[in-house]
Amino acid sequence: xxxxxxxxxxxxxxxxxxCHTPQQQRGEYEVLGTVEGLEDGDTLYLxxxxxxxKQIDTLIVKGHKFSLKGTTDSSKLFIVYSADDRKMSVxxxxxxxxITVNLSNIHPCxxxxxxxxxxxxxxxxxxxxxxxxxxxxxxxxxxxxxxxxDTYQQGAKQMxxxxxxxxxxxxxxxxxxxxxxxxxxxxxxxxNGLPLIDNTEMLKLMERLPxxxxxxxxxxxxxxxxxxxxxxxVLSEGEELNDMVLPDRDGNNVSVxxxxxxxxxxxxxFWASWCAPCMRLAPELVEIWQEYKDKGLGILGISLDxxxxxxxxxxxxxxxxxxHVSDLAGWDSKAASEYGVSAIPxxxxxxxxxKILLVNGxxxxxxxxxxxxxxx
Numbered sequence: 371x372x373x374x375x376x377x378x379x380x381x382x383x384x385x386x387x388x389c390h391t392p393q394q395q396r397g398e399y400e401v402l403g404t405v406e407g408l409e410d411g412d413t414l415y416l417x418x419x420x421x422x423x424k425q426i427d428t429l430i431v432k433g434h435k436f437s438l439k440g441t442t443d444s445s446k447l448f449i450v451y452s453a454d455d456r457k458m459s460v461x462x463x464x465x466x467x468x469i470t471v472n473l474s475n476i477h478p479c480x481x482x483x484x485x486x487x488x489x490x491x492x493x494x495x496x497x498x499x500x501x502x503x504x505x506x507x508x509x510x511x512x513x514x515x516x517x518x519x520d521t522y523q524q525g526a527k528q529m530x531x532x533x534x535x536x537x538x539x540x541x542x543x544x545x546x547x548x549x550x551x552x553x554x555x556x557x558x559x560x561x562n563g564l565p566l567i568d569n570t571e572m573l574k575l576m577e578r579l580p581x582x583x584x585x586x587x588x589x590x591x592x593x594x595x596x597x598x599x600x601x602x603x604v605l606s607e608g609e610e611l612n613d614m615v616l617p618d619r620d621g622n623n624v625s626v627x628x629x630x631x632x633x634x635x636x637x638x639x640f641w642a643s644w645c646a647p648c649m650r651l652a653p654e655l656v657e658i659w660q661e662y663k664d665k666g667l668g669i670l671g672i673s674l675d676x677x678x679x680x681x682x683x684x685x686x687x688x689x690x691x692x693x694h695v696s697d698l699a700g701w702d703s704k705a706a707s708e709y710g711v712s713a714i715p716x717x718x719x720x721x722x723x724x725k726i727l728l729v730n731g732x733x734x735x736x737x738x739x740x741x742x743x744x745x746x
Contacts, residue, residue, distance in 0.1 A: 397441045397442055397443050397466050398439070398440070398441050398466060399439070399440055399441070399442055399464055399465060399466055399467060399468075399469060399484075400437070400438070400439050400467075400468050400469065401436075401437060401438040401439070401462075401464070401469045401470075401471060402435075402437055402468065402469070402470050402471070402483075403429075403435060403436040403437060403438075403450070403470075403471040403472070403473060404434060404435055404471075404472050404473070405431050405434050405435065405436060405473045405474070406434070406472070406473070406474035406475070406476055406477065407458065407474055407475035407476055408431050408434070408452060408458075408473075408475075409431065410431055410432055410433065410434075411430065411431065411432075412430075412431045412452070412453070412454065413428055413429070413430060413431070413452075413453040413454075414428070414429040414430070414431065414436055414450055414451065414452060414453065414473070415427070415428060415429075415450070415451055415452075415453055416428070416429060416438070416448060416449075416450050417448065417449050417450075417451070418446065418447070418448050418449075419586075420447070420449055420461065420555070420558055420559070421558075421586060423449065423451065429450070436450075440464075442464055442465060442466060444465070445463050445464070445465035445484075445485075445486050445550065445551065446463065446464050446465070446551060447461060447462075447463055447551035447552075447554065447555055448461070448462060448463070448464050449461045449462075450462070450471060450473060452473075452475075455475060457475070458473065458474070458475040459473075459479070460472075460473055460479035460480075460481060461481075461490070461555055461559070462481040462487055462490065463481075463484065463486040463487050463490065463551065463552070465484050465485070465486055465487075466484070467483060467484040468483050468484070469481065469482075469483045469484055469487055470482045470483045470487075478494070478498060480494075486550070486551075486552055489543075489547075489552060490552060490555070493540075493543055493552075493556065496536075496539060497536065497540075500532055500535065500536040503532055504529060504532055504533075507525045507528055507529050507532070508525075508529070510525055526649075526683075526684070526687040526688070527687075529649075530649050530650065533646045533649065533650065534650060537646070537650075540556055541571060541575070543556055544556040544557055544575050545575065548575065548578045548579065549580060551583075553575075553579065554579055554580075554583040554586075554587075557572070557575050557576060557579065557587070558587065558590075573591065576590070576591050577591075605709055605710065605716075605718045605726055605729050606726065606729070607726050607727065607728060607729055608725070608726065609725075609726050610723075610724050610725060610726070611626065611627065611630065611638070611718065611720050611724040611725075611726055612626075612708060612709070613625060613626055613627040613628075613724075614626050614704060614705065614708050616672065616695035616696060616697055616704065616705060617695060617696070617697060618693065618694060618695050619682060619685070619694055624693065624695050626638070626670065626672075626695075627724050629668065629670050629693055630668070630670065630720055630722065630724050631722055631723070631724070632668055633666055633667060633668030633722060634665075634666030634667070634721070634722055634743065634744060635666060635667055635668070635719065635720070635721055635722070635727070635740055635743045635744065636667070636668040636669065636670055636719070636720050636721075636722075637655065637658070637667070637668070637669045637670070637717055637718075637719055637736065637740075638669075638670050638672065638717065638718045638719075638720060639655060639669060639670065639671045639672065639715065639716075639717050640672050640673075640674065640705070640706075640709070640711045640714050640715065640716040640717070641671060641672075641673055641674070641714055641715050642673055642674040642675045642681075642700075642714060643673070643675050643677075643680040643681055643683070643684035644675070644680065645674075645714050645715065647714070647715055648714055648715040649684070649688070651715050651733075652684075652688040652690060653688070654733045655669065655690070656688065656689050656690060658733070658736065658737055658740065659690075659691070659692060661737075662740055662741075662744065663692075665744050666744050667740055667744070668692065668693070669690075669692035669693070670692070670693050670694075670695070671685070671690060671692060671693065671694040671695070672694075672695055672696065672703075672705045673694060673695070673696035673698075674696070674699075674700055674701060674703050674705070674706060674711070674714060675696055675698055675700070676698055676699065676700040677698070678698055681694075681696060681698065716730055717729070717730060717731065717736065718730075719731065719736055719739060719740070721743065727739060727743070
């Protein structure tokens with residue numbers, strides 16, 4: 371898996387891994403915290419559960435600072451947060467050594483001082499870097515009256531590259547730390563609700579977590595499995611595709627089955643312009659389209675977008691020159707309900723009679739089956 375980050379800090383730590391301070395040898399730790407946005411006497415809570423945030427200790431702010439001392443023989447994930455503002459919080463690792471925690475409701479929170487906290491801060495800094503660049507590109511692409519086709523296409527390509535880099539960075543860091551709390555934190559904090567890791571990859575990572583962490587995330591794991599099986603329960607291989615009517619880009623009603631019957635084999639692609647994995651899949655679909663469109667392949671894009679301009683811009687910028695339909699209702703789309711789509715991207719490969727040949731196959735599987743069908 372490609373990795374865009376050079377871990378110079380981690381390399382330095384590895385070189386020094388044979389050296390331990392007396393404090394580390396005794397298993398002692400000290401947390402030195404600073405607080406921005408709270409006053410003397412305000413309360414902070416400490417918890418070792420990111421989900422419930424059940425407090426296990428209380429810390430009092432004094433001179434815009436707080437501290438904590440103790441001993442530990444391992445590295446364990448904790449979270450410190452304001453009693454009055456639960457959004458003012460930061461996860462960190464308690465492990466032997468001196469740990470610095472900067473808590474703020476104005477600026478990004480920071481942690482440092484020990485190996486795991488330094489790597490956690492590197493994750494946070496890297497994602498802030500990507501987020502800032504993505505926000506700048508988005509602003510540039512959608513500035514009123516200044517967006518040209520070339521500017522949009524260039525920006526969309528750059529955004530895709532940034533999403534890919536962030537995605538691979540998160541996956542690689544989580545995989546490298548899958549047996550410790552940093553891997554769990556990345557999966558819980560960044561993989562749950564963000565469009566940077568797809569369901570399949572997320573489930574693989576979740577299943578590799580230690581048993582106690584898998585138990586904590588059992589609800590999330592079950593939900594992801596439900597999302598995957600929901601598609602299969604409605605779009606089942608060997609079954610006939612249900613018909614429905616949706617508007618195309620010009621507002622004309624299009625029958626799904628009528629469109630399918632125009633081609634020897636059709637990819638029905640469920641996607642949206644706001645879906646990062648969908649945007650990563652688009653160039654691969656374009657490649658298949660270019661190879662087989664004159665040999666009997668059709669593609670029908672069914673979008674779960676809500677914004678018409680974003681939908682059309684994505685189609686044009688990605689070169690997806692096949693038939694597209696959408697009622698622009700997002701997850702409330704009739705298509706999502708009719709076909710049981712609860713996660714995207716999702717695909718179904720069907721023949722000219724509407725028989726479903728393959729559901730959610732890989733690009734290689736889709737391409738191979740198309741080639742086989744078109745030889746018949």
